[in-house]
Amino acid sequence: MSVIPLGGYFRHFFSSDKDFTRTIKHITGFYPSNIHVYKLAFIHKSSAGEAKEGYFHCNERLEFLGDAVLNTVIAAFLFKKFPYESEGFLTQARSKIVSRNSLNEIARLLDIVQIIRYNPGSTGDTETILGNAFEALIGAIYIDKGFEMTKKFIVNRLLGEFIDLDEVLARETDFKSKLINWAQKERKPVVFTVLKETDKGPRREFIIEVRVDNTVAGKGIAFSKKAAEQKASEEACAKLKHLME
Numbered sequence: 001m002s003v004i005p006l007g008g009y010f011r012h013f014f015s016s017d018k019d020f021t022r023t024i025k026h027i028t029g030f031y032p033s034n035i036h037v038y039k040l041a042f043i044h045k046s047s048a049g050e051a052k053e054g055y056f057h058c059n060e061r062l063e064f065l066g067d068a069v070l071n072t073v074i075a076a077f078l079f080k081k082f083p084y085e086s087e088g089f090l091t092q093a094r095s096k097i098v099s100r101n102s103l104n105e106i107a108r109l110l111d112i113v114q115i116i117r118y119n120p121g122s123t124g125d126t127e128t129i130l131g132n133a134f135e136a137l138i139g140a141i142y143i144d145k146g147f148e149m150t151k152k153f154i155v156n157r158l159l160g161e162f163i164d165l166d167e168v169l170a171r172e173t174d175f176k177s178k179l180i181n182w183a184q185k186e187r188k189p190v191v192f193t194v195l196k197e198t199d200k201g202p203r204r205e206f207i208i209e210v211r212v213d214n215t216v217a218g219k220g221i222a223f224s225k226k227a228a229e230q231k232a233s234e235e236a237c238a239k240l241k242h243l244m245e
Contacts, residue, residue, distance in 0.1 A: 020115065027110050027137070028153060034144045037062070041136035042116045044129055045200070059136035060200055066138030069147070070098055073154045096168050097159075100222065100231065103131035106162050112137070128221055175233035179210070179217075182244050188213040192229050195219070208232050212240065 017035055024032045032038050045058040074097050078090050085093075096102070107113070107130035116133050142150045159165065183190045189212075196207040200223070208228040210218050217239055220231025237244065 023115055027112065028141065029157065030145070030149070032144055037140045037143050038137070041140040042112065042133055044117060044133070059133060060203070062136035062139035062143070063132050064139070064203060065142060066135035066140075067098075069142050069150055070135060070138050070154060073151050074098055077155060077159065093169055096171055097163060097165075100128065100131055100227070101234075102163070102168065103134050104128070106158060107131055107134040109162055110134070174230070175237050176229050178244075179212070179233045179236050179240075182240075183212055186243075192232065194225065210236050212236060 017039075020039065021032060021035060024035075024038050040057070041059050041062050043058045045060060071094065074094050075090070078085075078093050078097075082090065082093070112133055113130060116129065138150060138154070141153055180190055191211045191214075193209045193211070194206060195209050198205045198207075203223045205221065205223055206225050206228040207219065207221050208225065208231075209216060210220075210229070210232040218232040218235030218237075220228040220233070220235065222228040222231055
């Protein structure tokens with residue numbers, strides 16, 4: 001039987017945010033001490049109010065922190081689990097585990113959509129919003145509980161329950177190379193174009209379009225050009241699958 005720390009229990013029992021607190025407990029496995037940082041983790045910029053010095057009261061800073069902590073924990077986990085593998089293998093394995101699609105799927109499994117606040121009319125990529133909110137949750141746990149508790153959540157909850165490591169490691173991720181190699185064989189030009197760059201708190205978001213033979217084949221949104229090109233290429237490969245097989 002799990003034991004609830006008395007401080008956390010009484011804060012939960014007398015809290016005016018009991019439903020939200022229960023949801024965080026269901027997602028993380030523990031009661032939050034600082035409920036406000038978790039609330040912030042689920043506020044998307046599209047529904048945030050402007051704060052001091054032009055900064056928005058939203059989850060972007062927590063997302064930035066969570067991304068760094070998640071990558072550190074996964075890197076250390078892989079380093080210990082695969083003591084004889086090369087740096088290239090470890091880098092690729094980490095990229096697959098923390099890929100946007102993987103984080104989006106974990107966010108869906110955790111059902112965090114029920115508590116995230118965003119304006120559907122101002123953004124068309126709900127999946128990315130969910131994945132970003134999950135990273136913000138990691139940042140909130142780190143602020144609230146410290147590194148060791150965050151590490152335990154990532155290793156036990158994510159890697160223990162939601163990620164099939166063998167399946168993930170076998171997954172293809174370099175869709176850009178796949179698309180370009182196929183296009184070269186077919187003598188079709190491939191062109192990547194940055195459609196939009198937007199400041200998102202401490203990071204910059206890129207929307208990139210890929211055209212194959214002068215026809216739009218896919219679009220990608222990410223916080224780096226490389227990642228956005230991969231997402232656009234993945235969409236293009238899915239769209240051209242019947243031709244590439």
